[in-house]
Amino acid sequence: MNEELLTVDEVADILRTTPNTIYRWLRAGKLPGVKIGKEWRIRRETLELRLSETNTVIIKDQGLLDNIHPQHDHVMAVTRNTNNLYNLEAEFFKKGLSRGSRLFKGCWWQHPDDVRQELSLRGLPIEELEGKNSLTIVDLTHQYNRSGKNGPIQIWSDEARKTLELGYKTMWGSGSPHLLSCGGHFPNLVDFESSLDDVIRKLPVVGICPYIFETIKDDCFSQLINLMNHHRSVIFYNDGLATYLKNEPA
Incomplete structure (x- = not known):
């Protein structure tokens, strides 16, 4: 199991969005995260699993x-x-x-x-x-x-x-x-x-x-x-x- 914890800025960079969007998803429970003090962290394994659910299924016939x-x-x-x-x-x-x-x-x-x-x-x-x-x-x-x-x-x-x-x-x-x-x-x-x-x-x-x-x-x-x-x-x-x-x- 990969327990690496990512910061909000790192996740925003991976997803090509803004930190404010990531904070909104975290507060709404749309992206699982953990609070360490006042800072949010997202497990890399959680993010990769979420990405695999959405990105692995694309149109196989790209034409x-x-x-x-x-x-x-x-x-x-x-x-x-x-x-x-x-x-x-x-x-x-x-x-x-x-x-x-x-x-x-x-x-x-x-x-x-x-x-x-x-x-x-x-x-x-x-x-x-x-x-x-x-x-x-x-x-x-x-x-x-x-x-x-x-x-x-x-x-x-x-x-x-x-x-x-x-x-x-x-x-x-x-x-x-x-x-x-x-x-x-x-x-x-x-x-x-x-x-x-x-x-x-x-x-x-x-x-x-x-x-x-x-x-x-x-x-x-x-x-x-x-x-x-x-x-x-x-x-x-x-x-x-x-x-x-x-x-x-x-």
């Missing part, structure tokens, strides 16, 4: 995301659990960064601080990106509760226009809604995805909507097909294995 159109696309992704979803989102954002795009993350069931933590653990310099306005993270559920489907759609549109104003050519964004995100009614979600698809087609946006389907039952199967009809392509992703399907109109 898969190259199938996504670099400037205009609306992709649905089907995953099995939150770990897979965060892995896919992280790889999607890294691909967007490699293409020189601005990033947008819309949160439905996810808490923005949890998103920051999970993506940081997967190698994205979240605070640096947010500081440069190269990434924005927004609570879309709050916007939906205030203004219905037009709230989140307006956020996507506003951030796409801000992307152009900042000198970027394209925005790569992820929404990751839940099947009951839009007021708890699946038809509302379908209506939202349809409207979002219409908007994205007119903007320099590459959007991905990762969903979690833990099991594919009869009702889930019909929902899956319904949602696929409002996206231009679909990725099935599980534990690093992925398949990309182009959704050609009938």
